[in-house]
Amino acid sequence: MPNRSFIRLTLAACAAALVAGMTLAQAQAPGYRAPRAPDGKANLNGIWQAMNTAHWDIEAHSAAPGPVLELGAAGAIPAGLGVVEGGPLPYRPEALARRNENRANRLKLDPEVKCYLPGVPRATYMPFPFQIIQSQKHVMLVYEYAGAVRTVYMTDHVEAPADSWMGWSNGRWEGDTLVVDTRGFNDLSWFDRAGNFHSDALHVVERFTPRSADTLNYEVTVEDPKVFTRPWKMSMPLYRRVEPNAQILEFRCVEFVEELLYGHLKKQSGK
Amino acid sequence: MNRRSLVSIGLLTLASPVVLSVNLAGQAPAASAARAVPAAKAAAPKPYTPPKTPDGQPDLQGFWTNSTYVPLERPQGVTKEFYTPEEAEAAIKAAAAREAEQTEPGTTADVHYDFSQFGLDRSQSTFARSLRTSLIVDPPDGRMPPVNDEGKKRAAERAAARKQAGGPYDAVQNMPIGSRCIIMGGAGPPLMNAGYNANYHIVQSPGYVMILTEMIHDVRIIPLDNRAAPDRNLRQWVGVSRGRWEGNTLVVETTNFNGRNPVRGASENMKVTERFTRVADDMIEYKFTIEDPATWDRPWSAEAPLAKTNGPIFEFACHETNYGIANILAGARAEEKAAAEHKKGSN
Amino acid sequence: MRATLAVLITCAGVVLAAGQVRAHHAFAAEFDVNKPITLKGSLVKWEMVNPHSWFHVTVKEPDGKTSNWLIEGGSPNQLIRMGVTKNTVPIGTELTIEGYRSKDGALKAVGRNFVLPDGSRLFLGGSAPGGTPDKK
Numbered sequence: 001m002p003n004r005s006f007i008r009l010t011l012a013a014c015a016a017a018l019v020a021g022m023t024l025a026q027a028q029a030p031g032y033r034a035p036r037a038p039d040g041k042a043n044l045n046g047i048w049q050a051m052n053t054a055h056w057d058i059e060a061h062s063a064a065p066g067p068v069l070e071l072g073a074a075g076a077i078p079a080g081l082g083v084v085e086g087g088p089l090p091y092r093p094e095a096l097a098r099r100n101e102n103r104a105n106r107l108k109l110d111p112e113v114k115c116y117l118p119g120v121p122r123a124t125y126m127p128f129p130f131q132i133i134q135s136q137k138h139v140m141l142v143y144e145y146a147g148a149v150r151t152v153y154m155t156d157h158v159e160a161p162a163d164s165w166m167g168w169s170n171g172r173w174e175g176d177t178l179v180v181d182t183r184g185f186n187d188l189s190w191f192d193r194a195g196n197f198h199s200d201a202l203h204v205v206e207r208f209t210p211r212s213a214d215t216l217n218y219e220v221t222v223e224d225p226k227v228f229t230r231p232w233k234m235s236m237p238l239y240r241r242v243e244p245n246a247q248i249l250e251f252r253c254v255e256f257v258e259e260l261l262y263g264h265l266k267k268q269s270g271k
Numbered sequence: 272m273n274r275r276s277l278v279s280i281g282l283l284t285l286a287s288p289v290v291l292s293v294n295l296a297g298q299a300p301a302a303s304a305a306r307a308v309p310a311a312k313a314a315a316p317k318p319y320t321p322p323k324t325p326d327g328q329p330d331l332q333g334f335w336t337n338s339t340y341v342p343l344e345r346p347q348g349v350t351k352e353f354y355t356p357e358e359a360e361a362a363i364k365a366a367a368a369r370e371a372e373q374t375e376p377g378t379t380a381d382v383h384y385d386f387s388q389f390g391l392d393r394s395q396s397t398f399a400r401s402l403r404t405s406l407i408v409d410p411p412d413g414r415m416p417p418v419n420d421e422g423k424k425r426a427a428e429r430a431a432a433r434k435q436a437g438g439p440y441d442a443v444q445n446m447p448i449g450s451r452c453i454i455m456g457g458a459g460p461p462l463m464n465a466g467y468n469a470n471y472h473i474v475q476s477p478g479y480v481m482i483l484t485e486m487i488h489d490v491r492i493i494p495l496d497n498r499a500a501p502d503r504n505l506r507q508w509v510g511v512s513r514g515r516w517e518g519n520t521l522v523v524e525t526t527n528f529n530g531r532n533p534v535r536g537a538s539e540n541m542k543v544t545e546r547f548t549r550v551a552d553d554m555i556e557y558k559f560t561i562e563d564p565a566t567w568d569r570p571w572s573a574e575a576p577l578a579k580t581n582g583p584i585f586e587f588a589c590h591e592t593n594y595g596i597a598n599i600l601a602g603a604r605a606e607e608k609a610a611a612e613h614k615k616g617s618n
Numbered sequence: 619m620r621a622t623l624a625v626l627i628t629c630a631g632v633v634l635a636a637g638q639v640r641a642h643h644a645f646a647a648e649f650d651v652n653k654p655i656t657l658k659g660s661l662v663k664w665e666m667v668n669p670h671s672w673f674h675v676t677v678k679e680p681d682g683k684t685s686n687w688l689i690e691g692g693s694p695n696q697l698i699r700m701g702v703t704k705n706t707v708p709i710g711t712e713l714t715i716e717g718y719r720s721k722d723g724a725l726k727a728v729g730r731n732f733v734l735p736d737g738s739r740l741f742l743g744g745s746a747p748g749g750t751p752d753k754k
Contacts, residue, residue, distance in 0.1 A: 038325030038477060045476045116591045131492060133476045135332060136325070140474050140481055142490045149483060149490050151472070151584070161703040162666035162694060164586040188591070245498050248490075250507040254453050254590045258443045265600035267441040267607065374730075376654065379646045382718045384670070384729055388741050389692030390700055440647055450644050452669065468695050485695065486668075585698045592667040595690075598648045602721030 034176055034210035037134055042176035042210055044132045044139075047241040047248065050125035050218070053080035057194035058234060059088055067107050083125070085233045089196060095227045102195025111189055114261060115253035117148050117165035119189025120182055120204050121220045121234070129241050131248050132208075139171055139178065144248045152180050160184020163200055178208040199226035214240035321519055321549035326477040328495075329519045331549055334584065335577035337462055337557070338398040338469035340366050343573065345405035345413030352413065353402040367394040391467040399554075399578035406573040408558075415535060415571060422566035426536050440603035443596055448532055451596065452589035454508045458489035460525045460543045461534065461559035462575070471577065472584050480514060480521060487589040493523055500526050506539065508532055521547040538565040553579035648690075649728045653719035657687060657727070661711040666694040666704060673729065675713060689715055689729040697741055707740070 037043040053061075060082030066075035091099060102109050112118060118126055128144040139152040152171035160168030160183055168184035187200040203223040211217045216238040223231040321329040340363050354362065370392040374381040386392045405413035418426065436445050449455045457465030465486055472483040480493045493514040501511050506529035514523040523545040530539025541563040548556045555577040562570040659677035673689040694702065714733040720726035732740035 117588055133474055133479055133481045135474050138474050149488050161698045165588050166586055248492055252508055262443040379651055382649050382651050383645045384692045388739055390696035391692050396696055585695045587668045589669050595648055602648055605722045
């Protein structure tokens with residue numbers, strides 16, 4: 001007859017195995033093995049796009065009127081189940097106040113409105129495709145939105161020489177998962193249109209894992225001790241753009257915002 | 272002809288003793304010293320076989336620069352196609368010295384940060400060396416062909432529109448495209464010398480060649496699947512590119528330009544054909560041909576080699592921190608206000 | 619031969635990339651050639667951004683008050699390739715900056731020359747406070 005501690009140990013081991021199994025299942029559909037890139041690594045090359053409303057708000061949110069009256073329903077906010085795992089974002093109290101202020105003044109404050117580079121991970125789930133171009137030394141992430149681009153250094157890892165909008169990314173493979181570790185962000189980008197933000201202490205780890213021929217699992221751990229009380233995770237599938245002539249097109253939006261940004265400095269006629 | 276002279280010259284970085292002695296960290300000193308190949312060694316070059324990418328494409332990958340002292344057009348008074356090595360050296364020395372020269376205080380030229388303090392003069396970074404007197408190789412006189420009547424008409428219309436728009440600082444839309452951080456000359460196509468930060472990063476994956484232009488983080492992704500050009504109603508600043516390999520040469524055709532950043536006055540129907548061939552570990556032979564019957568009655572071509580350089584290419588986010596636009600416009604408005612008040616005072 | 623060389627040297631001298639020529643032009647519109655200025659201050663922050671970097675400098679006036687100036691410099695990208703990082707010029711570095719004041723009257727200027735206390739010009743010849751920039 002097994003004693004109590006043996007039973008307890010066995011149950012604990014079973015529970016651990018169950019949890020491990022579940023975590024693994026989130027990352028990769030059991031049994032799916034992606035085709036190989038020519039160098040033997042999983043082939044993540046392709047044009048990908050998120051299909052959710054995280055770009056509006058990464059937390060769960062109801063449908064709501066948009067910030068621009070004249071757009072009516074065309075500019076209204078669709079609902080979202082949220083891509084952040086485990087409930088609301090763990091803001092420090094003063095940071096939460098700032099997030100709410102951001103949200104209340106989003107037209108003036110959201111960097112997306114000004115066509116500024118979107119930062120990470122926002123670039124991934126903007127409503128635009130991006131392309132992964134995979135080589136041994138560098139994996140390039142090329143985003144249609146504002147022509148943003150990230151170089152993921154797969155070898156010769158160094159620290160960020162200076163801060164930037166898209167950060168400095170060092171990458172490695174863990175099995176078929178591309179792990180991208182990014183630091184060296186400035187504090188100027190947001191996570192979404194809802195005012196969720198970060199500081200220059202932001203540290204993002206992304207994991208891209210093939211889950212089927214035309215989908216990836218995208219998991220992100222975000223750490224920013226100046227803004228959040230603990231690290232938090234988001235995850236979502238990414239869908240391959242399968243049109244035969246799919247390509248990243250230009251969204252060179254600087255021109256679209258010049259009047260907004262500089263119109264007040266124009267020479268007034270008659271003066 | 273071209274290839275032989277370019278290959279036998281080799282590529283020099285700042286390690287050449289005849290130019291400025293400043294050589295900051297970041298260059299690969301051993302490599303550049305070793306590469307000071309005397310020009311006299313003009314023997315027939317060994318045929319070069321480029322390495323291949325894992326999927327079998329000739330490997331063009333790495334960091335490259337098209338910084339050069341060679342002008343697009345042959346200077347007036349020069350009739351030959353190539354300088355002697357001594358002449359080329361003298362021209363480079365003079366240009367390098369001029370760039371490092373102190374400007375005269377109180378002049379417009381002095382109202383600028385000093386390029387050399389930021390490493391931005393050509394002598395402080397790798398440049399592609401060539402004995403050519405011009406990048407243009409066709410027409411054979413090294414100069415642009417004449418603009419035809421349709422091209423002249425378009426140029427006149429553009430000039431009239433600019434005049435209509437008012438002064439250069441009346442509005443942001445009147446300022447140069449590059450100052451507005453929309454696109455800069457290095458992106459092309461064709462790839463033109465940007466003046467500084469004239470760098471590119473080429474990365475290849477199966478079916479694609481990607482060219483990242485440093486300024487303004489401009490990426491061209493060139494598909495190699497023989498796809499057709501898009502519908503004429505889709506137009507882009509950089510056009511739409513399609514590529515194919517012809518032996519070891521990547522041939523890229525680009526059409527569907529929006530005509531807003533014309534190469535030397537070209538129309539939106541310009542077609543650019545580029546040819547990239549790795550001819551040495553540290554050099555890509557880059558040739559381009561411009562065809563635009565709406566501007567020139569004949570195509571014209573240039574050769575502008577790409578020299579291997581070192582990275583990284585740091586993010587050139589431009590619009591985000593382009594404080595100069597607001598400063599310039601505000602400055603112009605302040606001057607107008609002061610002039611108006613002065614006028615009022617003297618009435 | 620001499621004539622050809624002379625032509626070459628003259629022509630080579632005017633070969634400035636189009637971008638550089640344009641840049642000259644715009645700077646003279648932003649800053650006033652008639653308002654040269656020399657500032658002595660300590661570095662608060664070097665914004666290593668493009669298209670031009672910006673030095674935030676606290677300047678001590680003769681009357682003891684301090685003012686905060688914004689000085690425009692060049693793109694940091696080539697310096698980064700040469701090993702310069704955000705740690706190269708420490709906060710508090712004393713700088714003498716010669717330049718021209720902003721046309722709109724703000725406490726802004728373009729920095730023609732950034733000079734360190736030992737008289738060397740910032741970044742030239744590898745000079746930065748604390749010695750050569752980090753090599754990669």
